[in-house]
Amino acid sequence: MTAARGRRCTLEDVAARAGVSRATASRVVNGSPRVSEAARRAVEAAIDELGYAPNRAARSLAADRSESIALVVSEPGVRLFADPFFAPATLGVTGVLEPTRYQLVLALAHTEAGHQRLERHLLHGGVDGVLVMSGRAGDPLPGRLAEAGIPTVVAGRPPDGVAVGYVDADNVGGACRAVRLLIERGRRRIGTVAGPPDMVPGVDRRTGWEKALVAAGRAPDPDLVAAADFTRAGGEAATRRLLERHPDLDGLFVASDLMALGALDALRAAGRRVPDDVAVVGFDDTELARSADPPLTTVRQPLEQLGAAMAQLLLDQLERGAPPAGVVLDTDLVVRASA
Amino acid sequence: MTAARGRRCTLEDVAARAGVSRATASRVVNGSPRVSEAARRAVEAAIDELGYAPNRAARSLAADRSESIALVVSEPGVRLFADPFFAPATLGVTGVLEPTRYQLVLALAHTEAGHQRLERHLLHGGVDGVLVMSGRAGDPLPGRLAEAGIPTVVAGRPPDGVAVGYVDADNVGGACRAVRLLIERGRRRIGTVAGPPDMVPGVDRRTGWEKALVAAGRAPDPDLVAAADFTRAGGEAATRRLLERHPDLDGLFVASDLMALGALDALRAAGRRVPDDVAVVGFDDTELARSADPPLTTVRQPLEQLGAAMAQLLLDQLERGAPPAGVVLDTDLVVRASA
């Protein structure tokens, strides 16, 4: 008895006021076609007058669906949520979900215990569908969800043949385009600062680098690849290594803007001018790229679209029973001063 | 009948297996003290063996609470969610909420219609508590929620005497500290690029500028204030205006890092060296500050703490019936090269 709030009005009240049964009122609320015009109008009027809003809990219980979708960022790596990647993608998700009846539940597992609880909750039908943003390859969650028959869409190409929906940016294509620019600019010795080998986007971007080189009739030299961890310091160190191994480096594709900032640091420290001595292309087109010195040429991912596509794919599974599908989004090359 | 998922196990099942009644099982699940050790152990064992997880909808319906908390970013300004402010704050919120029974519902209203629906949902008890991130002064939502008796905590000092909880960074103090640094550096003519006059943090930071000046025995000249809109271009334009009015400007406090980047652009274009000719201090300590040229001295807000404190305050209201309280968090001055 939450006295403070007073009694909320129920479907029963609406039905009474409209002079119909609860069943009919329910049909109107849920947009069933088998209702007469008169009844529909009466119920709609009653809803307006009473300011009726359905009780989610009751509806969920009766219909055996939660009407909610989880946005999961699973441990390890919650703190990754602060990555500029997330906000725009989330915006895309909520934009698509807004006109639907689904609510978005943010499920960030900070601890192992929390992760356990979360997984149990998801697997027990606590939500109707799941959007996974983990990123780490080998995350067992998407597979388990798929197995349990819970509609799931992951961000990024799923590691292997897991039967879940996914949306990915065309990392290979984007990286390839970036390296092609470097080639067009007449660069002869093009290295890359790659991501960690256990992260799919990192691998894909490296693949793009290789592909562009091969397409230009050059052999990709593994020695021109230095892996880093998507941090600025990592990018700097990797670039330093590259410079040591190949003092004649004149083109550099870096798998993220943040790492590219580190690369710029290393290049500056080594007395190389950008883009004169070494042309640099990043990836992501975060705010950082625009404000870098020199402003970074980079590959932009349509993050908001990515989130929107994820939500749409999930909705397709949820509403139309569509099978899990995959979508790959094009990237854009944003040319600034660094290459 | 969601056949695919099979029948989930209910409290009834747990009770049966433990050889107790549903009521007792419920008591164990909810941590009631009036249960014998034996019963508690039996029920806990049954829960483990069966992999029981309570049905949220049923629980909510019976207990008349949703066990969920909304994180609201209300229109206009959803896109603001992409601001670097949000992710860390959200992380703070989820960190506090994780061990509780509350789930976080992300409610970003993209459209007017969506906003309506959202407000109705919140006001109708769709959630137990609300965290508002709007920022815009004069947002009527917090007031309405408070009126409706729905526990609410807003980010930032609430515009006027609205009876809601809030957590704010010490904008006045932080700005004051920043300007004091400029004074300590021997700057004589210290201007400020302020935020829009209808946003509380903007106003507070300007107040801090005044306070520091007054404390140092100088009269704050309104002519040394240029308002902008928290964008880079706005910051640049405002700085240009300041420079025209006061060519002898030698210190500049900018109410956000992004605007400070614009200020740096304007200063560079005007041939001023930073910090030699003009010392600059920003606000926020975003990633941008570190990578600016020169790296920006700035005021850091403890964003994650801010989110955590918001969640904690709301929890206090929810669980302990505490009255809405306000918390102001200290800021840190991060000294880099620009001042």
Add this chain to the structure above:
DNA sequence: AGCGTGCGTGAGAGCGCTCTCACGCCCGCC
């Protein structure tokens, strides 16, 4: 005129849980 046919409707049975209420038991008390 008689009979389907189908559509709009209402009655009612739950969904899984919480919570009130009342019951029995064992204790300590006089």
Add this chain to the structure above:
DNA sequence: GGCGGGCGTGAGAGCGCTCTCACGCACGCT
């Protein structure tokens, strides 16, 4: 030895909704 007072427990009544089922009515057909 009788009695009051917990304390642990179980029975059962809902919470507000959805959805199945069956009913009655107005048709169109033969």
